[in-house]
Amino acid sequence: MTALGTDQSTPTLSATSSTTLAGVLDSAVQQGDAPGVVALVVGRDGVLFEGAAGQLDAMNGEAMPTNAIFNIASMTKPVTSVAAMILFERGQLGLDDPVGMYLSEFVAPNVATFDEAGGYTLTPAATAVTVRHLFSHTSGIGYSFSNSGVARLQQDFAGEEWELPLLDEPGTRWHYGASTRVLGLIVEQITGQSLEAFFQTEIFGPLNMPDTSFAVSLDKQARLPSLHMRGADGGLLESPQNRVPATPSPPFTGDGGLYSTAQDYGRFMRLFLNGGELDGVRILTERSIAMMGENQIGSIFVEQQEAANPQLTQPFPLGAGSDKFGLGFQLTGTDSGGASRSVGSMAWAGLFNTEFWIDPRRGVAATLLMQVLPFYDDGAIRALQAFETALYRELAASPAP
Numbered sequence: 172m173t174a175l176g177t178d179q180s181t182p183t184l185s186a187t188s189s190t191t192l193a194g195v196l197d198s199a200v201q202q203g204d205a206p207g208v209v210a211l212v213v214g215r216d217g218v219l220f221e222g223a224a225g226q227l228d229a230m231n232g233e234a235m236p237t238n239a240i241f242n243i244a245s246m247t248k249p250v251t252s253v254a255a256m257i258l259f260e261r262g263q264l265g266l267d268d269p270v271g272m273y274l275s276e277f278v279a280p281n282v283a284t285f286d287e288a289g290g291y292t293l294t295p296a297a298t299a300v301t302v303r304h305l306f307s308h309t310s311g312i313g314y315s316f317s318n319s320g321v322a323r324l325q326q327d328f329a330g331e332e333w334e335l336p337l338l339d340e341p342g343t344r345w346h347y348g349a350s351t352r353v354l355g356l357i358v359e360q361i362t363g364q365s366l367e368a369f370f371q372t373e374i375f376g377p378l379n380m381p382d383t384s385f386a387v388s389l390d391k392q393a394r395l396p397s398l399h400m401r402g403a404d405g406g407l408l409e410s411p412q413n414r415v416p417a418t419p420s421p422p423f424t425g426d427g428g429l430y431s432t433a434q435d436y437g438r439f440m441r442l443f444l445n446g447g448e449l450d451g452v453r454i455l456t457e458r459s460i461a462m463m464g465e466n467q468i469g470s471i472f473v474e475q476q477e478a479a480n481p482q483l484t485q486p487f488p489l490g491a492g493s494d495k496f497g498l499g500f501q502l503t504g505t506d507s508g509g510a511s512r513s514v515g516s517m518a519w520a521g522l523f524n525t526e527f528w529i530d531p532r533r534g535v536a537a538t539l540l541m542q543v544l545p546f547y548d549d550g551a552i553r554a555l556q557a558f559e560t561a562l563y564r565e566l567a568a569s570p571a572p
Contacts, residue, residue, distance in 0.1 A: 181214060181215065181216065181534065182214050182219065182533060182534050182535045182566050182569070183214075183219070183566075183569045184212065184219045184220055184565055184566065184569055185565075185568075185569050188220070188565035188566075188568070188569055189220050189222070191561055191565055192210065192212070192220050192222060192558065192561055192562060192565065193222045193224070195554075195557050195558050195561045196208050196210055196222050196223070196224035196225075196554075196558070197224045198557070199224065199225075199550075199553070199554035199557065199558075200224045200225035200226075202550075203405070203406065203407060203550060204550030204551065204553050204554040205225060205407075205524075205541045205543055205550060205551060205554050206225050206226055206229050206397070206399045206407050206409075206541075206542075206543070207223070207224065207225030207226045207227055207229075207235035207239075207396055207541070207542075208223065208224055208225055208235065208539060208540065208541050208554060209222070209223045209235060209236075209237055209239055209241070209432075209433045209539075209540045210222050210223075210433065210537065210538065210539045210540070210558055211237075211433035211434065211436075211437045211537065211538050212535060212536070212537045212562060213437045213440055213441050213444070213535070213536050213537070214441075214444065214534055214535055214536075215441065215444045215445050215534055217441075218434075218437060219535070220562075221237050221433065221434075222237065223235040223236060223237045223239070226397075227239055227394070227395075227396050227397070228396070228397050229397055229399070229409050230397065230409060235396065236394065237433065237434070238382070238394060238432050238433075238434060239394050239395070239396050239432065239433075239540070240382055240387055240391060240392075240394045240395050240430050240431065240432055241395075241396060241430065241431060241432070241521075241523070241525055241540045241541075241542060242398075242415075242429075242430055242521070242523055242525075242542065243429050243430065243431045243436070243521045243523075243525045243540070244427045244428075244429075244521030244522040244523055244525065245351075245426060245427050245519060245520065245521045245522060246429070246431070246436065246519060246520065246521040246525050246527060247351075247424070247425065247426060247427045247428055247429040247521075248351040248425070248426055248427075248499060248519060249439075249499045249500060249519060250370060250374060250429065250439070251351050251354055251355045251358065251366070251425035251426070251499070252306060252351065252354070252463065252498055252499025252500075253374060253442075253454065253455065253499070254355075254358050254366070254369055254370060254373065254374065254425075255302070255306070255354050255357070255358055256455055256459050256462075256463065256498065257373055257374075257454070257455065258358060258361055258362070259459070260455065260456060260459055263361050264302060264357065264361060265302065266301070266302050266303040266306070266498075267301050267302065267303055268301060268302050269299040269300065269301055270299070270300045270301065270302060270304075270305065270310075270353060270357070271299060271300070273356075273357045273360055273361070274353065274356060274357065274360075276333075276334055277299075277300050277353075279295060279296075280295075280296045280300060280311075280336065280337050281293040281294065281295055281296065281336040281337065282294055282295075282296050282311065282336060282337045282338075282339065282340055283320065283324060283335075283336040283337065283338060285320055285323070289323060291320075291323070291324075293336055296311070296337060296340060296341060297340060298340055298341045298342055299341065300337070300341045301341070301342075302354070302357070303467060303498075304341045304342055304350070305350040305351065305353050305354045305357075306350075306351075306354065306467065306497075306498040306499055307345075307350075307467040307468050307496045307497070307498065308345055308346060308347055308348065308350050308496060309341065309342050309343070309344065309345055309346075309468055309471065309496075310337070310341055310346075310348075310350045310353070311337030311338045311339045311340065311341050311343075311344075311346065312332065312333050312335075312337065312338070312346065312348040312349050312350045312353065313332065313338050313346045313347065313348035313349075314332055314347060314348045314349060315332060315479060315480070316479055316480040316483040316484055317347055317348075317476040317477060317478070317479055317480075317484055317487070318338065318346060318347075318348070318476065318477065318479055319477060319479045320338050321335060321338070321348070321479075322479055322480075324336060331349065331352075332348060332349045332352075333348070333349040333350070333352055333353050343471070344471065344474065345468060345471055345472065345473050345474050345496060346474075346476075347476050347487075347488075349426055350426075351425045351426040351499070352424050352425050352426040352427075353425075354425050355423070355424060355425015355426065356425065358425065359423075365419075365421055365423050366385070366423040366424075366425060367384065367385050367386075367419040367421075367423050370383075370429075371384070373454070374439075374454060375435075377452045377454060378438050378439060378442060378449055378452065378454065379438060379450070380431070380435035380436075380438055380439065381435070382430075382431060382432045382434070382435050383429060383430065383431040383432070383435045383436070383439075384419060384429065384430060385416070385419045385420075385423050385428050385429060385430070386415070386416040386417060386418050386419040386420070386430070387415050387416070387417065387430050388417055388418070389417045392415060392417070394432075395412070395415060395430075396542045397409050397410075397412060397542065398410045398412055398523065398542045398543070398544065399542065399543050399544070400482075400543070400544045400545075401543065401544070401545065401548050401549075401550070407543065407550075410544070415430070427521070427522070433538055433540055436527060436538050437536070437538065440527060440529050440536035440537075440538065441536065442454055442455075442460075443460055443463075443464070443517065443529045443531065443536070444529065444531060444534055444535075444536055446460050446461075447459060447460040462497075462498055463497050463498040463499055463500060463517070464497050464500065464502065464515060464517050464531065465497055465498075465502075466495040466496070466497065466502060467495075467496060467497050467498055468495055468496050471495075472491070472492055472493065472494065472495065472504075473488065473490060473491050473492070473493075473494040473495065473496055473501055474491055474492070475487070475488075475491035475492070476488070476491075478545075481545060482544065482545060483522065483544060483545050483546060484522070484545045484546040484547060485545050485546065485547040485548065485549070486547065487520075487546060487547040488501060488520070488547070489552070490503060490504065490505070493505045497517065499519075500517035500518060500519060500529075501517070501518050501519055502515055502516070502517060502518075503515060503516040503518065503528075507563075509563060509567060510560065510563055510564075511556075511559050511560060511563055512528050512530045512533075512559065512563075513530050513531075513532040513533055514532070515531065515532060516528050516529060516530040516531070516532070517529045517531070520546070522544070522546045523541065523542045523543060523544060523546070524541040524542070524543045524544075524546060524547075524548055524551035524552075525538070525539075525540045525541065525542075526538065526539045526540075526555050527539075528559075533566065535562075535566065537558070537559070537562060539554065539555050539558055541554070
């Protein structure tokens with residue numbers, strides 16, 4: 172079964188196309204855009220391209236394998252969104268439920284209005300934050316690394332970002348933030364399970380994603396790439412690796428923290444190309460999959476987020492000002508004429524420059540995985556765009572099956 176509103180043809184890539192795409196990865200490494208990279212392209216029926224270039228561990232000169240395990244950071248968010256949609260289908264969660272039904276912190280939230288001097292006033296929110304607002308990042312919750320208002324509020328309030336006063340009235344603006352963390356808390360409250368347990372039982376196990384978890388077992392940690400940071404001279408500097416947990420230990424967060432491989436995430440993406448089903452296992456209905464890819468923010472657009480912490484991010488995302496947001500995914504709003512992902516493609520990314528997109532119209536999805544800071548690093552984005560452009564050029568040139 173295929174997703175609604177798609178081209179029913181099966182995309183193909185020739186051997187020559189695979190060589191071309193591999194060359195794009197090699198070039199990205201050679202010109203210093205990334206120290207190492209893994210890419211995967213899938214169609215509804217399986218893998219169309221898989222490749223790796225550069226180094227897993229620059230210090231030891233170890234080549235990057237295609238099954239490297241990456242910290243996918245905010246690519247966790249779509250997984251949490253699928254978990255919440257499972258509960259929606261079971262009648263345990265409503266999209267327009269007030270979040271205060273589940274978390275007392277949202278019964279009477281305040282909204283902060285900032286002045287030019289950096290001060291602010293607080294007023295009670297006139298509108299309840301809903302589950303739909305969490306899915307679509309219109310709750311008024313932000314992140315301090317990409318919003319100076321949140322950083323300002325942290326000076327006066329204890330607690331996590333999602334516990335701070337809201338940045339705007341719910342439903343009025345798009346702010347990237349910890350909304351999906353709150354969605355994960357709701358999933359845990361409703362199910363009585365940790366996110367790790369629910370993900371493994373309801374998503375990763377059924378989809379055969381053995382390398383995806385909030386931890387990386389000791390026998391797999393040799394597959395973890397080293398993290399690099401872009402230096403002041405434009406070069407890449409290897410950064411000390413934070414300790415990676417060998418066993419899953421709470422708290423688990425819905426907005427980040429998963430480790431995964433291109434192969435595993437490729438299976439997750441194929442779920443959307445096949446209308447909620449993969450290899451005979453149904454996770455969501457075709458209608459739910461379609462809803463996740465529909466505009467949920469009305470006349471609002473995705474807005475560019477600031478580099479409030481330049482060590483962690485540059486301004487993002489691509490598509491700001493034209494793209495919409497669905498239930499857990501940014502939705503492409505501009506027609507490229509076939510030169511890149513189609514209008515309505517579903518996408519997001521992770522802090523360490525892990526990227527993916529799902530193009531239901533073309534029946535294709537792709538992920539490009541790196542471990543580089545800051546987010547939206549110029550080199551990482553250049554690598555992404557070069558790969559995407561080459562992919563669609565090769566898809567157009569490949570003969571129909």
